[in-house]
Amino acid sequence: MPELPEVETVVRDLRPLLVGRRVAAVRHGDRTLRKPWDAAWNAALADLRVDAVGRRGKWIVAELDGGPRLVVHLGMTGQLTVADPAEPAADHTHLTFALDDGRELRFRDVRRFGSATLYKDAAALDAAFRKQRLGPEPFDLDPAAFRDAVRRTARTLKAVLLDQTVVAGVGNIYADEACFLARLHPARRGATLTPADVDRLREAVVSVLTRAIAGRGSTIRDYGGGSGLRGTYQDAHAAYGRTGQPCVACATAIECVRLGGRSSHYCPTCQNDSPQRAQRAQREARSTG
DNA sequence: ACAGGATCCTGGGGGC
DNA sequence: TGCCCCCAGGATCCTG
Numbered sequence: 561m562p563e564l565p566e567v568e569t570v571v572r573d574l575r576p577l578l579v580g581r582r583v584a585a586v587r588h589g590d591r592t593l594r595k596p597w598d599a600a601w602n603a604a605l606a607d608l609r610v611d612a613v614g615r616r617g618k619w620i621v622a623e624l625d626g627g628p629r630l631v632v633h634l635g636m637t638g639q640l641t642v643a644d645p646a647e648p649a650a651d652h653t654h655l656t657f658a659l660d661d662g663r664e665l666r667f668r669d670v671r672r673f674g675s676a677t678l679y680k681d682a683a684a685l686d687a688a689f690r691k692q693r694l695g696p697e698p699f700d701l702d703p704a705a706f707r708d709a710v711r712r713t714a715r716t717l718k719a720v721l722l723d724q725t726v727v728a729g730v731g732n733i734y735a736d737e738a739c740f741l742a743r744l745h746p747a748r749r750g751a752t753l754t755p756a757d758v759d760r761l762r763e764a765v766v767s768v769l770t771r772a773i774a775g776r777g778s779t780i781r782d783y784g785g786g787s788g789l790r791g792t793y794q795d796a797h798a799a800y801g802r803t804g805q806p807c808v809a810c811a812t813a814i815e816c817v818r819l820g821g822r823s824s825h826y827c828p829t830c831q832n833d834s835p836q837r838a839q840r841a842q843r844e845a846r847s848t849g
Numbered sequence: 850a851c852a853g854g855a856t857c858c859t860g861g862g863g864g865c
Numbered sequence: 866t867g868c869c870c871c872c873a874g875g876a877t878c879c880t881g
Contacts, residue, residue, distance in 0.1 A: 563874050594857080594876080618875080636875055637859080652859085671858045673875060692876090715852060724876080731874050780874065781861085800874095821854065823872085 562634045564698065564729030565772035566783050566791065567618050570640055573786025574665075575613045577642045578622065582609045582660040589654045594635065595675040597655060604628065604678060605657070617694055617728030627681035631688075635673030637782045641666055670782070693725040698765050701727060707758045710750040717753075717761065718746040718819040730765060733778055733800045736825045738764040740799040745833040746824040747817065752833075771796065799825040 562570070586602040608624040615621065620640065622630040632640055643649075645664050649656065655667040655676055667676055679685040696702070709726045710717070720726055721735035730738070739746045741764035744757060753761070772778060777791035780801065784790055794801070798808045803816040807827040816825050 566874065633875085635858095636873065669858095670860070671873090671875095673858070713851085719852080722875085733874055778874075783874065820852090822875095 562618065562638065562777070562783055563731035563734050564615075564618060564769055565734070565775075565793065566777035566785075567615050567620060567634065567729070568773050569777045569785045569791065570634070571613055571615045571620055571786075573789075574620075574640065574642065577663070577786065578610045578613050578659075578665065580609065582607055583624075583657050584660050585658040587656045587658075591652075591654060591672060593654060593669065593672050593675045594633075595677050597676055598678070601678040605630070616689065617697070617724060618731070619689075619694075621685070623682075629679040629682060629685040630676065631679060631685060632667060632676045633674050635669055635671060635675070637671045638667065638669040638674035639782065639784060639788075641668075641784070641786055641788055695723075695725045695728045698727050698729055698762075698769055701762055701766075703759060703762060706762050707755050710753055710758045710761070711755070713750040715750055716747050716819050717744055717750060718822065718824050720750050721765070722820060722822065727765065729769070732822045732824075733780075733797070734765070734768050734772065736800040737768045737772075737798060739826060739831060740764075741768055743830050745831040746819055746826055748833045799827065801825065 583605045586605050588597050588602065608626060608628060610622055611625050612623040618633060620632040624630060634640065642663050642665050649666060650668055652670045653666050653668045657665040659665060679688065710720055713720060717739055718735055721730045721738065722732070736746060738761060742761040744761055772793040775791060775793035775796060776785055776789065777783065778794040778797065779790040780794060799814055802814040802825060804813050806812070807814055807830060810827065810829045812827055812829040814825055815828050816823055818824065
């Protein structure tokens with residue numbers, strides 16, 4: 561579920577509640593997550609203080625004193641919240657970290673596509689990110705490198721934007737929103753884009769993510785920030801989830817197709833990359849190398 | 850090598 | 866009401 565803006569919101573909410581706190585105890589359920597929680601980590605975490613809470617792509621990273629890194633991925637339905645122990649834990653709460661101030665950090669994930677992992681130090685975490693070839697943050701994208709990555713592939717723009725090795729943090733909502741803003745059809749093939757097209761796409765990604773963070777992300781169904789508060793950016797969506805509704809720019813009905821196994825929403829007028837136009841763009845792309 | 854589909858899991862909503 | 870099918874903010878493995 562959560563993409564970069566939602567993960568960033570969770571991090572910002574949790575940071576003041578967690579930094580400086582120590583882990584008093586860890587409890588875990590018996591249902592396995594995408595990566596199983598190792599029971600040995602319960603003892604490894606005991607008494608460690610949280611020094612920092614951050615994010616890399618869609619991964620939440622808590623830095624603990626002495627070096628260990630607790631890394632959480634929310635998958636589709638994950639929720640990470642701080643709660644009072646008196647408040648009953650919701651179904652599908654898999655991990656509970658009791659804190660030294662009497663509160664609890666809870667990880668809940670209905671579909672169990674998420675994970676929580678403890679790395680022994682920063683180097684071990686870096687190695688894991690390198691192994692999965694996690695790409696750059698959208699805000700740090702090198703324009704030339706992004707042009708190369710997009711124009712080198714025959715995949716659709718939708719697939720490229722969802723590829724975490726190209727850019728980290730973009731998911732289904734913001735891929736559609738970025739394509740809309742850049743006026744590029746999500747089914748367009750990367751290799752058919754001009755350098756200017758790719759630059760426009762990169763700027764659209766940054767713009768959409770920045771505005772979504774300011775709106776605390778998009779709540780479609782499960783997502784809430786670190787305190788369970790809903791996001792607001794769903795109200796600003798121009799494409800995602802708006803099938804059949806009028807385009808905010810031209811009033812044409814938004815259409816939906818399946819790309820890379822994901823629903824992809826677009827305006828057939830504003831994002832009308834006709835075959836002729838795509839071919840022309842491809843010729844230009846070849847001639848400019 | 851690369852692109853695209855299947856798969857993991859649970860729950861909610863729509864149609865009959 | 867019940868059932869069945871489809872859908873869902875993701876990542877990874879497998880196939881052609």
